[in-house]
Amino acid sequence: SQKIEQNSEALNIQEGKTATLTCNYTNYSPAYLQWYRQDPGRGPVFLLLIRENEKEKRKERLKVTFDTTLKQSLFHITASQPADSATYLCALGPGGYNKLIFGAGTRLAVHP
Amino acid sequence: NAGVTQTPKFQVLKTGQSMTLQCAQDMNHNSMYWYRQDPGMGLRLIYYSASEGTTDKGEVPNGYNVSRLNKREFSLRLESAAPSQTSVYFCASSAQGTGGSYEQYFGPGTRLTVT
Numbered sequence: 001s002q003k004i005e006q007n008s009e010a011l012n013i014q015e016g017k018t019a020t021l022t023c024n025y026t027n028y029s030p031a032y033l034q035w036y037r038q039d040p041g042r043g044p045v046f047l048l049l050i051r052e053n054e055k056e057k058r059k060e061r062l063k064v065t066f067d068t069t070l071k072q073s074l075f076h077i078t079a080s081q082p083a084d085s086a087t088y089l090c091a092l093g094p095g096g097y098n099k100l101i102f103g104a105g106t107r108l109a110v111h112p
Numbered sequence: 113n114a115g116v117t118q119t120p121k122f123q124v125l126k127t128g129q130s131m132t133l134q135c136a137q138d139m140n141h142n143s144m145y146w147y148r149q150d151p152g153m154g155l156r157l158i159y160y161s162a163s164e165g166t167t168d169k170g171e172v173p174n175g176y177n178v179s180r181l182n183k184r185e186f187s188l189r190l191e192s193a194a195p196s197q198t199s200v201y202f203c204a205s206s207a208q209g210t211g212g213s214y215e216q217y218f219g220p221g222t223r224l225t226v227t
Contacts, residue, residue: 004154008152034215041221042220042221043116043202043204043218043219043220043221044155044202044216044218045218046215046216046217049215089154089155091155099157099160099170100155100157100216101154102147102154102155102156103154104152104153104154105154
């Protein structure tokens with residue numbers, strides 16, 4: 001069955017460093033992959049989308065890579081700030097009516 | 113522009129009681145979704161509606177029913193609540209495009225406890 005894995009352990013980093021979060025998947029060939037941010041007690045918020053034919057996407061301090069051979073996406077936040085502390089979810093899309101399969105998320109804590 | 117709104121924010125039910133979770137969006141989106149989120153698990157799709165007048169089951173539909181009342185509103189009903197339905201419920205919407213890669217917009221969630 002389709003499986004998405006995100007590191008269940010929290011990632012703790014110092015302010016100013018680059019945070020790298022991993023999303024691995026198996027038994028799946030997604031047409032695209034999305035990353036969302038979720039703050040405690042709130043709904044997820046869309047950050048970035050990358051398609052299967054794209055290697056890398058950037059938006060301000062965010063960068064996403066997508067390696068369909070390794071079946072992996074990496075999500076980078078450069079020059080991290082305490083305000084970046086949140087849970088980050090990856091979601092894979094099969095196309096069609098935008099049905100997404102979500103990973104459980106990785107919690108990021110950026111310390112001053 | 114409120115985006116996606118959900119009511120209620122919190123609810124406590126006794127086993128066997130019924131309730132309806134309400135969701136509305138003001139972004140003129142065709143597609144709407146209901147998810148549940150449990151600790152340590154990803155968002156799981158309960159039901160979705162690709163357009164007004166259509167609904168389809170997602171990954172975990174048992175114990176739930178939905179109604180796409182109009183383009184704006186998509187409700188989720190628990191006919192006979194069970195403790196296993198204790199969860200946080202999110203409604204989402206998206207524009208419908210070819211290839212379906214549009215981002216989803218989520219509501220603030222409903223925290224439901226069934227005792």
